[in-house]
Amino acid sequence: MSDTAILWFRQDLRLTDHPALDAVAQRRILPVYILEDGPWAPGGAARWWLHHSLAALGQDLAQLGAPLVVLRGDPRRLIPDLATRVAATEVHAGRRTEPAGRRCDAETHAALEVIGARLVLHRTALLHEPHQVRTGAGAPYGVYTPFSRNVFASLEGLPPPLPTPGRLVAVPGAPVGLGLDALDLLPQPPVPDWAAGFGDHWQPGEAGAAARLAAFLDHGLAAYGDRRNDPGAPWGTSGLSPHLHLGEVSPRQVWHAAKAKGGKGLETFQKEMLWREFSHHLLWHRPEMPEAPLRADFAAFPWRPDASVLRAWQRGRTGYPIVDAGMRQLWQTGWMHNRVRMITASFLVKHLLQPWQDGEAWFWDTLVDADLAANAASWQWVAGCGADAAPYFRIFNPVLQGEKFDPSGRYVRRWCPELAALPDRWIHRVHEAPDVVLRGAGITLGRQYPAPLVDLAAGRARALAAFAAIKGDAAA
Known part of the structure; x- marks a missing residue:
């Protein structure tokens, strides 16, 4: 066995409790990160986080003596090429669960075998x-x-976590990778810097x-x-x-x-x-989970896709404060509270009858924690079509949810400041508030704050009718 190994970082950008790193820490190593394109490549918010996380990892590795090599492209070609260049017979990495990642790893392993090397996978995530x-x-x-x-x-x-290694020994004459800016992970002009405020909330x-x-x-x-x-x-x-x-x-x-x-x-x-x-x-x-409902009967669900309705939801302009607060928190910080994720998701797929895949795609692009497994499983759970899913007839009422979990309106007032002057009694029922209350708070529905996108009772009835339709089809 060669004394040289490649350490391939993926979703394990750390030095402590890293089984793959621990396995090669006593050898000459080439630490590598490869930005892969293809299906379900990181969305915009996750790319912002990835940029800063790689910068931090690069600094930490450099201090230990083994600088990180950053590349972009197809690992099935790049990893065997690197192994040949540095005479490495082993590539160590964390095991992945994403379908594209698993296919890539299987094909990379086959390509390495051709040159007398192997891919060794560890549980790191x-x-x-x-x-x-x-x-x-x-x-x-x-x-x-x-x-x-x-x-x-x-x-x-x-077992307890593994310790952080001491000095690492780098491969002599290691290849030079790309600078982080070459990966284009951050918003670039003329696109506005929509992530400008993320650093106020997060330290990747x-x-x-x-x-x-x-x-x-x-x-x-x-x-x-x-x-x-x-x-x-x-x-x-x-x-x-x-x-x-x-x-x-x-x-x-x-x-x-x-x-x-x-x-x-x-x-x-x-x-x-x-x-x-x-x-x-x-x-x-169930590798089809990010794209297809796990319950086969939902393939025929009568969604009503509407770009304008989807856009209003994305921008926090639905007329329901707890929903709008969540969507604005997401846009401004790249993250949303878990309870509110359930409320906003239920509102989209049930009251608005928009396909769950559209909500999943928006979360994928705007969440800094966008995880393919958790995102897909959670959207399918809310939509009623996944494993162990909430029943489709469980439809969150955003007004009642807001009053139950944000009774003082603290959350809504933070993310929907135009509603800040409303009394607690009306903070989740803006559209029911008397005119004198709205005037006192400086609100005109349709101007400072939107009128409701849908009547809740009508939206619920429509959703239940759609569910009954597919249940009837399944029974026919």
């Missing part, structure tokens, strides 16, 4: 191997609760992930079970999803750190982590 968790009958899980029980029990013996990179985790453990974990559904609560959620998506912190690090901290919010937080695991389990076994 998940707590479990999606293909190894099975029901008692040997089948993949399709329901979250028994899946979570199985995985939770298996994590009793979860391993150091940022560590700081976010520590702050959440100190300020959020204990009350997580009580505050996680309050979108206006400080530290109501961990904010770790974008760091986990690109692997700036490992789920094993998060699991052990949370368990060590303890508190009454721990179990609820762990269950949320296992939903992420379940999403990747589903994607592994």
Whole structure:
């Protein structure tokens, strides 16, 4: 075996608890990141995060003595070429669950075998191997609760995180890669810098992930079970999803750190982590999930695509404050509170009858934590067509949801400032407020704030009729 190895970074942009790095840390290594094009390439917000995450990883690797080589193109060609150039017989990387990534890895492995090298995959992004968790009958899980029980029990013996390596030995005469700017990950003129405010909310990179985790453990974990559904609560959620998506912190690090901290919010937080695991389990076994409904009867669902309706939802101009606040938070920060994600998604696919794939695509482009498995599984769950999905007739009423989870209007007032002067009683019922209240708040419906895009009762009835239609077709 050659003393030289390639370390291929993908969704594990960190140095701590990195099994692939640990496997080659005592050898001469060539750290590589390749920006791949193709289906489900990163969306705009995720590209912004990726730029800054790669910059941080590059600095960290350089300090340890093995600079990162950044490339763009097809790994099936680039990886074997690199292996030949540096005489590497092994390429170590994290295992992927995305269908395109799995195909790429299989073909890269075949190409490496031709030159006498091999691709060695490690678990770097998940707590479990999606293909190894099975029901008692040997089948993949399709329901979250028994899946979570199985995985939770298996994590009793979860090994501790691996340490950060010391000095690394770089390959002599390593090839020169691209500068980060050559990847065009950031908004470029004449396009406005729509990500200008992201840096006020996020610190991409391993150091940022560590700081976010520590702050959440100190300020959020204990009350997580009580505050996680309050979108206006400080530290109501961990904010770790974008760091986990690109692997700036490992789920094993998060699991052990949370368990060590303890508190009454721990179990609820762990269950949320296992939903992420379940999403990747589903994607592994149902690779069609990002494009096609997992329930076959939904292929005939009578959606009513409407570009103007979709645009109003995207821009937070629906006339329903909790929906509009969520969509504006998403646009301004690249992130949206999880409870509000469910409310906005339900409103789009049920009250507005827009295809769930259109909402999925918008989230893919605008979320800094856009994860193919979690995004697809969650949209299918809300739409009622996925594994263990919410029943289609479960239709969130955005007014009642707002009053329940944002009773004081703190969240709505932050992201819809034109509504700030409304009394709490009317903050989620703008269209029902008396004229004198609207005038006092400086609001004219249709001007400062839009009139409702749809009547909720009529939208609900239309959605239920559409569902009944496909159920009737299935029975015919």
